[in-house]
Amino acid sequence: MSIFVSMIRKETLHLLRDFRTITVVLIMPLVLLLLFGFAISTEVNDVKVVAVVERHTDDTRQLLEKFRVNSYFTFKGTVPFNEVEPLLRAGKADAALVLKYDGDRLCHQIIVDASNTNTAQTSTAYIEGVLRGDSEMPVITNTLYNPQLKSAYNFVPGIMGMIFILICAMMTSVSIVSEKETGSMDLLLVSPVRPRTIIFGKLVPYFLLSCIILVLMLLLSYTVLGLPFSSSVFNVIWVTILYILLALSLGLLISTLVDNQVAALLVSGVLLMLPVIMLSGMIFPIDNMPVVLQWFSGVIPARWYISAMRTLMIQQLPVSYVLTEITVLAGMAFAVMMLAIGKFNAKH
Amino acid sequence: MENDITISVKGLTKRFGNFTAVDNISFEVRKGEIFGFLGANGAGKTTAMRMLCGLSYPTSGSGTVAGYDITRQAEEIKRHIGYMSQRFSLYEELTVKENLTLFSTIYGMTSNAIKAKTENVFRILGMENMKDAPVKDIPVGWKQKLAFSAATMHNPEVVFLDEPTGGVDPVTRRKFWEMIYRASSEGMTIFVTTHYLDEAEYCNRISIMVDGRIKALDSPERLKEKYGVKTMDEAFRIVARDARRGE
Numbered sequence: 001m002s003i004f005v006s007m008i009r010k011e012t013l014h015l016l017r018d019f020r021t022i023t024v025v026l027i028m029p030l031v032l033l034l035l036f037g038f039a040i041s042t043e044v045n046d047v048k049v050v051a052v053v054e055r056h057t058d059d060t061r062q063l064l065e066k067f068r069v070n071s072y073f074t075f076k077g078t079v080p081f082n083e084v085e086p087l088l089r090a091g092k093a094d095a096a097l098v099l100k101y102d103g104d105r106l107c108h109q110i111i112v113d114a115s116n117t118n119t120a121q122t123s124t125a126y127i128e129g130v131l132r133g134d135s136e137m138p139v140i141t142n143t144l145y146n147p148q149l150k151s152a153y154n155f156v157p158g159i160m161g162m163i164f165i166l167i168c169a170m171m172t173s174v175s176i177v178s179e180k181e182t183g184s185m186d187l188l189l190v191s192p193v194r195p196r197t198i199i200f201g202k203l204v205p206y207f208l209l210s211c212i213i214l215v216l217m218l219l220l221s222y223t224v225l226g227l228p229f230s231s232s233v234f235n236v237i238w239v240t241i242l243y244i245l246l247a248l249s250l251g252l253l254i255s256t257l258v259d260n261q262v263a264a265l266l267v268s269g270v271l272l273m274l275p276v277i278m279l280s281g282m283i284f285p286i287d288n289m290p291v292v293l294q295w296f297s298g299v300i301p302a303r304w305y306i307s308a309m310r311t312l313m314i315q316q317l318p319v320s321y322v323l324t325e326i327t328v329l330a331g332m333a334f335a336v337m338m339l340a341i342g343k344f345n346a347k348h
Numbered sequence: 349m350e351n352d353i354t355i356s357v358k359g360l361t362k363r364f365g366n367f368t369a370v371d372n373i374s375f376e377v378r379k380g381e382i383f384g385f386l387g388a389n390g391a392g393k394t395t396a397m398r399m400l401c402g403l404s405y406p407t408s409g410s411g412t413v414a415g416y417d418i419t420r421q422a423e424e425i426k427r428h429i430g431y432m433s434q435r436f437s438l439y440e441e442l443t444v445k446e447n448l449t450l451f452s453t454i455y456g457m458t459s460n461a462i463k464a465k466t467e468n469v470f471r472i473l474g475m476e477n478m479k480d481a482p483v484k485d486i487p488v489g490w491k492q493k494l495a496f497s498a499a500t501m502h503n504p505e506v507v508f509l510d511e512p513t514g515g516v517d518p519v520t521r522r523k524f525w526e527m528i529y530r531a532s533s534e535g536m537t538i539f540v541t542t543h544y545l546d547e548a549e550y551c552n553r554i555s556i557m558v559d560g561r562i563k564a565l566d567s568p569e570r571l572k573e574k575y576g577v578k579t580m581d582e583a584f585r586i587v588a589r590d591a592r593r594g595e
Contacts, residue, residue, distance in 0.1 A: 006453040010439060010446070017441040017482070183437035190401045190431040190508075191454045192423065 003193055007201025011175075015205055025171070025209065029163045029217050036159055037152035037225045044122040050076045050087055052098045059106055060099050063131075067097070072126050088113045095123050145315045152225045157309030158282030160217060160240065161302035164210055164247050165276055170268040172206050172251030177264040180255075195345050203248050210244045221313075232316040239312065239319075239326060243305045246333035250301075253340035276302040304328045354379045354506055354537040355400065360409035362395050369395040371560035372409065377539060377553075379505075382532050384551030385541040386584065390593045392560040393541040394510055400539070401508055402426055414505040427455070430499035430536075434511035438495055440484035444475060447483055448498055455502035462501075469497045489520040496527055500536065507531065509540040513547065525550050548580045556587045563587045 016022060049067055053060050068075045076093055087093040088111070098109035110127050114120035146153045179185040188198050214237065221227045250272065258264050277283065279293060280302035286294055297303045308325035311317050319326070355377035362370040370392045377383040387393045398404040400413050402422030411418045414428040438447045445466060452462040470476045473493055478486055483494070492512065500507055509528075513521045525547070532538050540551065548554050548568060555565040564571060564587045568580055575583045 003454055003456075006450055010442060010450050013446065014439060014441045182440075183433045183435040184439060186403065186433055187431060187437050187451070188454070189403055190426060190429065191451070192426045192456065193454050 004197050004201060007193070007197060008204050011202055011205040012208075014175075015209065021171075025167055026213065026216070029159070029213050030220055032159050032163070033156065033217060033220050033225065036155035043150075044119050044126070045072060046074050047072060047119075047123040047126060048074050048076055048092065048094045049127070050084065050093045050096045051078045052081045052084060052096060053078050054100045057101075057106075063099070066130050066133075070126075070130065084111055094119065095127060097127060150226075152221075153227065153314050154310075155282075156217075156221050156225065156227060157306045157313060158280070160214075160309060161243070161280055161282060161306045162273070162276050163213065163217070164240070164244050165250070165268075165272050165302060167213065168206055168210055168244055168247030169251035169254065169272050170265065172203065172248055173254035173258075173264040173268050174261050175206075176202055176252065176255035177258060177261050181260055196341065199252065199341065199344060203252065206251075207244060207248060210247075211241070214240055214244070227313060228316060230316050232312050232318075235312045235319050236309065239305070239308050239322070239329070242326065242329050242333060243301065246301050246329055246336060249333055249336040249340050253336055253343065256340060256343040275300045279303065280306050282306055301329060301332055304332075352379050353377070354381075355383075355411070355413050355539065357400070357411035358409060360396065360399060360411055361407050362392075362399060362404065363407045368560050370399070370406075373557075373560075373562045374409075375555055375562060375565060377506075377537060379537055380532055380535050382528060382538040382540065382550065382552045384548050384554035385539065385557065386543070386545075386548055386554050387541075387557035388543060388588060388591060388593075391557040391591070393557055396557070397508055397510055397539070397541055401429060401431055428505045430502070430504035430507040432495050432499040432507070432509050432512050434514040438483045438491065438498060441482055443480050443482055444486065444494060445479040447494065448501060451498040452501045457502055465501055469501070473497065488516060489523070492516060492520070492524055493527060496524070496531075500531055503534075504536065506537045506539060509538065511541055511543065513542065513544060518546070521547065545579070545581045545584055548584075554580075556584060558588050558591045559593050 051064055051067070053064070064075065064078070067073050076087075079087065079096075081098070084093070084096040084098075088096065091113075094113050096111040098111065100107045100109070108131055110124055112120045112124050176185075179188075185198075189195075218233065218236070222229045222233075251268065254264055254267050254271075258267055275297075279286075279289070279297040280300050281297070282302065286297050286303065289297065304325040308322040308329070311322045311325075312319075315321075353376050355375075357376070358374045360370060360373050361368065373396060385393050385397065395404065399406050400411065400418060402418065402425050406419060413425045416424040416428070418425065439450070442450065448466045448469065449462055452465065457465070466479075470479050473490075475490065475494070478490070483491060486494070496507075496509075496512065499509075513524055516524070521544070528538055528540070528550075540547075542548065551568065553565065553567050554571070555562045556571075557563070564574075564583075566574070571583045572578065572580065575586045577583050577586070
């Protein structure tokens with residue numbers, strides 16, 4: 001058995017025998033995908049609407065019927081105007097639609113509970129949509145790439161961007177630093193094993209683990225979550241592998257900078273995970289951020305990865321549309337890897 | 349006589365910024381000798397040892413280990429030494445056998461040689477029944493013996509032991525020293541740092557380090573004679589009384 005193979009074997013055995021960690025690592029991505037795909041969604045369903053109708057006519061009856069049959073709304077009936085506010089306050093209604101006649105013209109007013117701005121905006125948009133459909137010149141909206149506006153589509157790239165940072169960067173840095181703590185790193189360093197064999201012996205098992213997780217996540221996304229499947233999956237895979245390599249290098253770099261596991265966890269958690277969640281565009285759109293934060297998001301690998309994944313997975317466009325993202329990721333991976341190996345060699 | 353010298357050090361110095369951890373030390377160790385490196389915590393023992401193992405580069409001075417230059421031939425040295433640290437740093441999740449196999453492979457042993465040698469180690473230590481147990485499940489005394497075996501599997505010319513008996517009771521410590529004697533009788537040179545003074549008595553020669561310098565170097569008997577005391581403990585107190593660094 002060559003030295004390299006035995007180093008990989010050692011790391012793999014260590015990883016596999018840590019039953020708790022390996023279970024968490026394999027199951028967490030799938031649970032996250034399912035959670036974000038089904039349970040947690042930014043879609044607003046079930047908007048409870050009441051109506052205040054000054055004078056019933058055919059027009060108003062027709063309009064209310066539309067709310068009754070629309071699956072996004074739960075129509076709670078008509079109420080007098082002075083009951084609207086108590087209902088909104090008690091949470092029994094989310095929005096009220098007031099229909100008044102100005103002469104012969106039907107006027108609409110929407111009163112909405114804006115304590116949650118997101119739901120308020122979305123339900124207002126829904127109601128306006130229904131009202132607009134009633135006017136003489138309807139606006140036809142085409143939602144491309146995600147016709148049903150499923151939030152799973154939006155979250156899959158984000159979760160992938162997060163998981164690989166977590167597994168590659170956090171686990172690698174913690175495992176290398178723990179060898180420093182227990183002193184087994186010294187044992188390796190006084191042995192004839194070359195530093196680069198030590199490094200790659202550490203990285204390869206985590207790389208393989210990430211690939212397994214990638215396959216599991218893709219399987220789940222294309223079956224249960226119903227993402228559109230096409231040949232673009234090959235692009236998804238190799239761009240993700242590039243991202244995995246970048247995350248591994250980050251983990252290695254962190255392990256050269258800190259000396260104990262807690263610090264490794266903190267650095268990878270605070271410096272890598274938080275920005276991924278807050279600034280990568282996974283949840284909050286980058287375009288809406290202050291300019292300074294937009295610049296800052298440029299150094300976050302997940303931002304580029306998630307953007308590339310949206311193009312490749314959801315829009316299913318060819319690679320030529322994500323050349324910028326790929327160039328940035330490749331550049332970062334190369335720079336971080338060189339820096340990390342340089343630092344590791346310099347120290348030992 | 350020249351060929352009998354396994355470790356030779358001249359004017360070895362290591363500075364970290366303004367702090368001189370090891371200050372101009374010189375000594376020689378003969379083949380098969382058990383050489384003790386005594387000193388309080390912070391006296392510079394570990395730093396000196398790390399330079400000899402190629403883990404740390406000296407600021408100035410020179411030295412050879414097993415015939416190789418410590419500044420230019422660190423890679424060669426690594427092939428000819430064994431190293432065991434105070435934390436018996438084996439891989440906890442791996443079994444006893446897997447640990448031994450891993451370290452022998454790293455030192456370039458063939459799989460046949462590894463097989464024969466591990467069987468031999470298990471027989472001598474009487475560990476046949478625990479060879480498939482994970483290292484985390486075996487008692488600390490066994491871990492220590494195992495770590496020593498792992499460090500000597502490839503028959504190194506010199507074994508460096510960095511406080512190998514830290515946190516172990518005196519009985520286990522004595523048993524461990526039986527292993528050291530056996531290795532030494534097979535021709536291995538043993539370089540051991542310790543702060544247990546009873547252990548110092550087991551060494552052929554000892555050097556006492558105080559504030560980065562070697563303050564005394566001789567056999568335990570001669571040192572006791574020189575300072576007119578009965579135990580190493582007393583001798584050490586006399587030598588180290590001017591120490592400014594310390595615990």
